[in-house]
Each structure stands twice: as structure tokens, then as C-alpha cells.
Amino acid sequence: xxxxxxxxxxxxxxxxxxxxxxxxxxxxxxxxxxxxxxxxxxxxxxxxxxxxxxxxxxxxxxxxxxxxxxxxxxxxxxxxxxxxxxxxxxxxxxxxxxxxxxxxxxxxxxxxxxxxxxxxxxxxxxxxxxxxxxxxxxxxxxxxxxxxxxxxxxxxxxxxxxxxxxxxxxxxxxxxxxxxxxxxxxxxxxxxxxxxxxxxxxxxxxxxxxxxxxxxxxxxxxxxxxxxxxxxxxxxxxxxxxxxxxxxxxxxxxxxxxxxxxxxxxxxxxxxxxxxxxxxxxxxxxxxxxxxxxxxxxxxxxxxxxxxxxx
Amino acid sequence: xxxxxxxxxxxxxxxxxxxxxxxxxxxxxxxxxxxxxxxxxxxxxxxxxxxxxxxxxxxxxxxxxxxxxxxxxxxxxxxxxxxxxxxxxxxxxxxxxxxxxxxxxxxxxxxxxxxxxxxxxxxxxxxxxxxxxxxxxxxxxxxxxxxxxxxxxxxxxxxxxxxxxxxxxxxxxxxxxxxxxxxxxxxxxxxxxxxxxxxxxxxxxxxxxxxxxxxxxxxxxxxxxxxxxxxxxxxxxxxxxxxxxxxxxxxxxxxxxxxxxxxxxxxxxxxxxxxxxxxxxxxxxxxxxxxxxxxxxxxxxxxxxxxxxxxxxxxxxxxxxxxxxxxxxxxxxxxxxxxxxxxxxxxxxxxxxxxxxxxxxxxxxxxxxxxx
Numbered sequence: 001x002x003x004x005x006x007x008x009x010x011x012x013x014x015x016x017x018x019x020x021x022x023x024x025x026x027x028x029x030x031x032x033x034x035x036x037x038x039x040x041x042x043x044x045x046x047x048x049x050x051x052x053x054x055x056x057x058x059x060x061x062x063x064x065x066x067x068x069x070x071x072x073x074x075x076x077x078x079x080x081x082x083x084x085x086x087x088x089x090x091x092x093x094x095x096x097x098x099x100x101x102x103x104x105x106x107x108x109x110x111x112x113x114x115x116x117x118x119x120x121x122x123x124x125x126x127x128x129x130x131x132x133x134x135x136x137x138x139x140x141x142x143x144x145x146x147x148x149x150x151x152x153x154x155x156x157x158x159x160x161x162x163x164x165x166x167x168x169x170x171x172x173x174x175x176x177x178x179x180x181x182x183x184x185x186x187x188x189x190x191x192x193x194x195x196x197x198x199x200x201x202x203x204x205x206x207x208x209x210x211x212x213x214x215x216x217x218x219x220x221x222x223x224x225x226x227x228x229x230x231x232x233x234x235x236x237x238x239x240x241x242x243x244x245x246x247x248x249x250x251x252x253x254x255x256x257x258x259x260x261x262x263x264x265x266x267x268x269x270x271x272x273x274x275x276x277x278x279x280x281x282x283x284x285x286x287x288x289x290x291x292x293x294x295x296x297x298x299x300x301x302x303x304x305x306x307x308x309x310x311x
Numbered sequence: 312x313x314x315x316x317x318x319x320x321x322x323x324x325x326x327x328x329x330x331x332x333x334x335x336x337x338x339x340x341x342x343x344x345x346x347x348x349x350x351x352x353x354x355x356x357x358x359x360x361x362x363x364x365x366x367x368x369x370x371x372x373x374x375x376x377x378x379x380x381x382x383x384x385x386x387x388x389x390x391x392x393x394x395x396x397x398x399x400x401x402x403x404x405x406x407x408x409x410x411x412x413x414x415x416x417x418x419x420x421x422x423x424x425x426x427x428x429x430x431x432x433x434x435x436x437x438x439x440x441x442x443x444x445x446x447x448x449x450x451x452x453x454x455x456x457x458x459x460x461x462x463x464x465x466x467x468x469x470x471x472x473x474x475x476x477x478x479x480x481x482x483x484x485x486x487x488x489x490x491x492x493x494x495x496x497x498x499x500x501x502x503x504x505x506x507x508x509x510x511x512x513x514x515x516x517x518x519x520x521x522x523x524x525x526x527x528x529x530x531x532x533x534x535x536x537x538x539x540x541x542x543x544x545x546x547x548x549x550x551x552x553x554x555x556x557x558x559x560x561x562x563x564x565x566x567x568x569x570x571x572x573x574x575x576x577x578x579x580x581x582x583x584x585x586x587x588x589x590x591x592x593x594x595x596x597x598x599x600x601x602x603x604x605x606x607x608x609x610x611x612x613x614x615x616x617x618x619x620x621x622x623x624x625x626x627x628x629x630x631x632x633x634x635x636x637x638x639x640x641x642x643x644x645x646x647x648x649x650x651x652x653x654x655x656x657x658x659x660x661x662x663x664x665x666x667x668x669x670x671x672x673x674x675x676x677x678x679x680x681x682x683x
Binding site for chain 2: 050051052053054071072075076078080082084085086087088089090091099100102103104105147148
């Protein structure tokens with residue numbers, strides 16, 4: 001069953017369309033990745049699903065019911081993990097979760113049980129009485145999640161839940177996302193970290209300029225760009241590199257430089273590696289390593305949008 | 312239920328905040344102490360009842376009213392207030408302007424016209440309270456007489472003329488500097504509720520918790536009502552604490568009508584909370600704090616928080632009437648020192664009217680926004 005159905009969704013701020021006639025479905029039980037660069041329209045779409053913003057046009061259905069007309073039902077069943085930490089630093093971890101869970105109508109013993117369950121789930125069961133201002137960044141992120149899951153929502157929207165935390169906490173959160181999914185929650189997950197999306201998402205949509213430009217499993221997305229490949233060449237220094245000459249080599253689609261690494265996207269069927277290496281030698285490059293990359297999500301994203309995810 | 316849930320959170324977090332205690336409790340008490348004690352000698356508003364003089368003229372009054380007035384004047388004289396019949400040919404209003412008298416009353420069957428000198432706020436408040444009390448009692452007797460019923464006093468064997476008495480001012484109920492500053496600081500700190508209220512909603516925005524609140528099944532009205540209720544209750548707690556502390560620690564006189572005094576102060580708090588919320592929503596963040604701080608300081612200065620405003624004339628004197636502190640101080644002082652509870656009710660009405668307008672502005676702004 002579809003948990004979310006979006007049809008013809010548009011959100012305009014003045015003349016600017018942040019979301020432009022978007023259509024999308026999320027099935028129950030999915031971990032759905034929402035990929036897009038800053039300003040692509042991800043957060044606006046998420047905000048409309050969470051009833052924080054009203055669409056200019058189009059509709060969103062949650063479990064078959066129009067969200068605009070059934071906001072209370074939708075809100076009762078959706079949990080929101082905002083990108084920015086949304087917790088009270090002057091209230092203990094327990095009080096934070098209790099306050100937000102209390103907004104969903106829980107009281108007394110049931111409220112207490114749900115708060116303890118949520119805190120235990122994110123690994124803060126033994127930190128209940130502590131103030132978040134004494135927490136590490138990762139612990140605050142986990143508390144941010146606990147505040148969103150205590151009412152046991154069917155859909156959890158996670159907007160960049162791992163920003164700025166250590167690898168250990170990130171791993172904990174990713175495992176928690178998987179565990180929540182195993183427990184029956186559908187997850188709508190946005191991230192700037194492509195590897196996270198690849199690791200946990202069962203389906204992915206790429207958003208650009210307010211539209212969904214590709215949607216499918218990661219295998220399906222990678223299959224879109226079977227006609228291109230990426231060549232990574234590590235050099236001692238890129239000083240003196242003539243990018244224009246490289247781009248003129250037959251089959252080369254684009255050239256990017258990341259520190260001492262030259263990333264060349266090329267058409268897959270053309271064997272031009274020898275020409276590329278010769279050109280680099282002519283430019284005085286000292287080559288350290290050459291690697292031909294299989295298409296990954298980053299390549300897909302770059303091919304489809306023409307820019308990096310972190311642009 | 313969610314309104315109470317949100318209000319409870321506001322109260323609990325405010326009570327944990329040490330700076331709230333310092334600002335809402337220690338600050339007014341310290342000012343009360345400093346101003347009330349250090350300036351007691353220089354405090355011209357420390358009025359001795361013996362110093363108060365009022366002139367009157369009786370014009371076309373019935374014998375009953377004339378007798379009643381005389382009874383009132385005698386009772387007031389016993390308390391030390393000098394009430395003099397205006398010498399023939401003298402202009403009473405001019406005499407008040409020239410500060411020969413604190414007030415002037417023209418008594419007739421059509422009513423009592425009372426003229427006071429705005430430079431003698433405390434004296435005129437006391438006299439106004441005494442006169443209102445007299446008029447209320449006289450009207451009561453007149454109503455009994457018109458209805459042909461026996462008055463309670465007549466039942467006790469007294470004549471109706473004897474009934475027309477004002478309550479005598481007891482020698483102890485003269486306002487000294489501590490009494491004045493207890494009232495002035497309490498009404499001032501009630502207005503300061505605006506400052507903390509400005510961040511009630513805006514702080515949710517800066518902490519990003521507004522996203523969670525808006526994503527929860529809670530209406531914007533419930534969130535707003537919870538904030539108003541929480542802000543009002545927490546400030547009301549501190550106002551009552553200041554009153555009690557000033558009474559028990561400094562012996563400040565809060566009169567015989569504490570319910571009416573509380574009504575004035577609580578309605579002032581509601582108005583201040585509405586004012587703070589509106590300023591917070593219009594100016595956002597620090598700009599609202601600066602605006603409120605400037606407004607409250609000016610309102611406090613011209614409203615009589617730091618010294619009686621009797622000496623103000625001209626422009627400052629004129630704008631002082633627009634300071635919420637002026638009408639609240641006046642309402643409380645007339646109630647405490649003159650026993651005029653109607654003054655408290657008027658002040659409460661002004662406060663509630665102001666609160667209604669300000670809260671309506673807030674609701675209008677909230678409805679225009681997509682998220683609160």
C-alpha cells in the first residue's frame with residue numbers, strides 16, 4: 001500500500017517555484033532516499049508532507065487520505081526529525097521526549113513507557129536525567145530522533161539526521177534507521193552523504209529544481225548511465241593541467257579536479273584512456289594512479305543534474 | 312489539554328531559570344529597598360495626611376446632601392485632611408492650579424465635580440478615593456430613601472444623614488515612600504512581563520523546536536494559548552511573591568482590598584504578555600527586546616515608577632497619561648489608600664481592553680503565517 005502519494009505538487013514563494021509539479025509515491029515499509037543539492041526542493045517537499053507548509057497546487061495523500069483535509073490523522077502518524085536540532089537544552093532528555101510525546105495525547109503510565117522506550121531505542125536510556133547541553137553532537141542527534149519516534153509513527157521523515165557527527169554516532173543512527181524500518185516504520189530519508197543513502201535506502205529519488213528527475217532502486221538508477229564511465233587519475237600536482245585539451249579528447253564528457261585527483265567522465269564505449277594519459281604527460285603531470293570507476297550514485301547524480309550533491 | 316501541556320512546560324522551565332528569579336524578584340525588591348529607604352527623605356510623595364487640603368463649594372444641594380457632605384468633611388477633618396469651603400469670589404479651579412489646594416469639589420444634587428492637580432497624584436488619589444466612597448454611600452442611602460424602605464442603618468436606630476459618612480482614614484494608612492515604591496515597583500515589574508513574553512514564540516523559532524510543535528497534532532491557537540497562559544501564570548507568581556515580600560519584609564501597605572489590587576496587577580500582566588508577544592512577532596528577536604526595553608523604561612519613568620509624577624507638567628505630563636503604569640499605579644493607590652475599588656476595576660478594564668487588542672494582533676499575525 002502507498003503510504004504517501006504526491007500528485008502535481010507545487011510550492012511557489014513569489015514567482016519562484018521551489019517544488020514544481022512533483023509527483024511521487026512512497027510504499028509502506030520502504031526506506032526512501034531523497035537526494036538533491038541545496039535548494040533542489042527537498043526540504044520544501046518534506047515540509048509539505050509534514051504539514052508545515054501548504055502546497056500552492058497539487059495534493060498529498062497519507063494512507064489514502066488527503067493531508068490538507070486530514071491533518072490531525074496525518075500528524076498523529078508522522079514523525080519529523082528536523083535537520084537542525086530541535087530540542088530544549090534546559091530540559092533533561094526525558095523531559096524533552098515527554099513534552100513532545102505529550103503533544104500527541106499520551107499521558108500517565110503510557111507516556112512514561114513510550115518516553116523510556118524511545119530513549120532506550122536511541123541508546124540514551126542511562127542519560128535520561130541529563131541536560132542535552134552536556135551531550136556530544138551525536139547524543140543530541142539521537143535525542144532529536146527519540147523526540148520524533150516516541151508516538152510510534154508509521155512514517156518517519158529524517159532530514160539529514162547525521163550532519164556533523166562522529167562516525168560511531170553516525171553508524172548508530174544508520175543502524176537505528178534500519179531497525180525502525182524492521183519494526184514497520186516507513187522512512188523518508190534525506191542526506192548529503194551518498195554512501196549513507198546507498199547503504200540504507202531501498203528506493204531513491206533524485207530531485208533537481210523542484211522536480212524529480214529520476215526515481216528507482218540504486219541498481220535502476222545506476223543502469224540509467226551505463227553509457228558513461230568515470231576515470232580517476234591521481235597526480236602529484238595539477239599545476240599546469242590544460243583541462244580544455246582533455247575535454248577535446250574523443251568521448252570525454254566532463255573533467256573535474258578534486259585536490260590531486262582528476263575525475264574524467266567519458267562515454268563508456270570509447271577506449272580513450274591512452275589518449276588521456278598521453279595528454280596528461282604532455283601537460284607535465286606526474287601520474288600516481290589510474291582507476292576506472294563503475295557507475296555509482298554520485299556519478300548518476302552528476303550525470304543527471306550536472307552538479308555535485310554538495311554544490 | 313495541549314494548551315495546559317505547553318503552559319506547564321513554560322512555567323517549569325521559567326522557574327528553573329535563575330535569571331528569572333533575579334530579574335522578576337530580586338530586581339524589584341532591591342529597587343524597592345533602595346528607593347524606599349534611601350530616598351525616603353527626599354520623597355515628596357511621602358504624604359502626611361495632615362498636609363492634604365481640599366476646597367469645596369456646595370451649590371443647590373438638598374439638605375440631606377448638604378448634611379451628608381458636612382458629615383464627610385467632619386470625618387475627613389478628624390483624619391487630618393483639611394476640607395475648606397471656598398471663600399466667596401475665589402475660583403476653585405485656579406486655586407488648585409496654583410497648588411493652594413490638592414483638589415477642589417463642586418457639590419450639587421447633580422453630582423460632585425472633582426478637580427485635582429495632576430502634580431499632586433498621591434494627594435488627589437487619596438481624596439478621589441474618599442469622595443468616591445462618600446458618593447457610593449450617599450447614593451445607597453438615596454436609593455433606600457427613594458424606594459421608601461428602611462435603610463440598614465435606620466434599622467439600627469440611626470438617621471440617614473448620619474449614615475452619609477466616609478470611612479475615616481486611619482492614622483496608619485498614610486502612604487510612605489516604601490508603600491509608594493512597593494506599588495510602583497510591582498506595577499513596573501508586571502509590565503516587564505512583556506520582555507520575557509517577547510521570546511515565548513520567537514525562542515521556539517530560534518531553537519528550531521517550532522518545527523516539531525508545528526508537525527505535532529496541535530493547532531496554532533493551542534500553541535499560542537499555551538504560551539499566553541504559561542507567560543501569565545509565571546509572571547503572576549512573581550508578582551504575588553513581590554507583593555508578599557514587600558508586605559512582610561518592608562511592611563508595605565497593600566490596603567484592605569487585596570483582591571482588587573491583584574485584579575489590577577494580573578490584568579496588567581496579561582496585557583504585558585500580549586504586548587511582548589506582539590512585539591516579538593512584529594520585530595523578531597533582539598529588535599523586539601530593544602524596543603520593549605526602551606518602551607518600558609520610558610513608560611516607567613513617566614508613569615511614576617521611580618518617583619511620583621506630580622511634578623511633571625507640559626509634554627511629559629501629558630504623555631504620562633498614556634503610560635500603563637500611570638493608570639495602574641493610580642488604580643492601585645486609590646484602592647489601597649482611598650478604599651476606592653472602582654478605580655481598580657477601571658484600571659483592570661483598561662488593561663483587559665489593551666490585552667484584547669494586542670492578543671488579537673498576535674492571532675492575526677499567526678493566522679497569516681504558514682507556521683506559528
